[in-house]
Amino acid sequence: AQKITQTQPGMFVQEKEAVTLDCTYDTSDQSYGLFWYKQPSSGEMIFLIYQGSYDEQNATEGRYSLNFQKARKSANLVISASQLGDSAMYFCAMREFSGNTGKLIFGQGTTLQVKP
């Protein structure tokens, strides 16, 4: 069964520093995708970054990068040069490509607080 684990309920980081949010996953599929979403206090879900299981390079999107370690089944999000506006809940999610229904399975989330 698919499972996403985010073991850090809450994290603090100093403004302008980098922070890593952990995510491990479990799947028996060979083809899958991993996603990170940001949920600010206003509640909307904002897509940040995507990594496919066959992508050889780690995904990057601006200040966001995904540290993908397939053998360890981990897909950690790295935010560089943290800003106050990065304070939010962050969710890791996975989609298995078999079945092709697009269902996303989410982790429990990590609350990130950026300190000035």
Place this chain on the structure above:
Amino acid sequence: EPEVTQTPSHQVTQMGQEVILRCVPISNHLYFYWYRQILGQKVEFLVSFYNNEISEKSEIFDDQFSVERPDGSNFTLKIRSTKLEDSAMYFCASSVETVAYEQYFGPGTRLTVT
């Protein structure tokens, strides 16, 4: 930039009442989803919809729930007889395809059942 919209933003209803949550997905998207998030918890998949039929549903999506695409733009979630435990944020999402494409989420409808 195109976006998914949802109405209403907040709905308060009494237990046992029917509610319809509305979503307008992005216009060229073909796959539609509903998720829910009970306060303080993770986002949970409810149902996926493609080509005018349900492609997958979760255990949460029981007979009290139904989805419909009544016209070319709206996508609705109906809860027939609400329970207290249905109180949650309900997100609609859409994507161009299922595989390797991000799902764009709407802002959510907060449903409060009293």
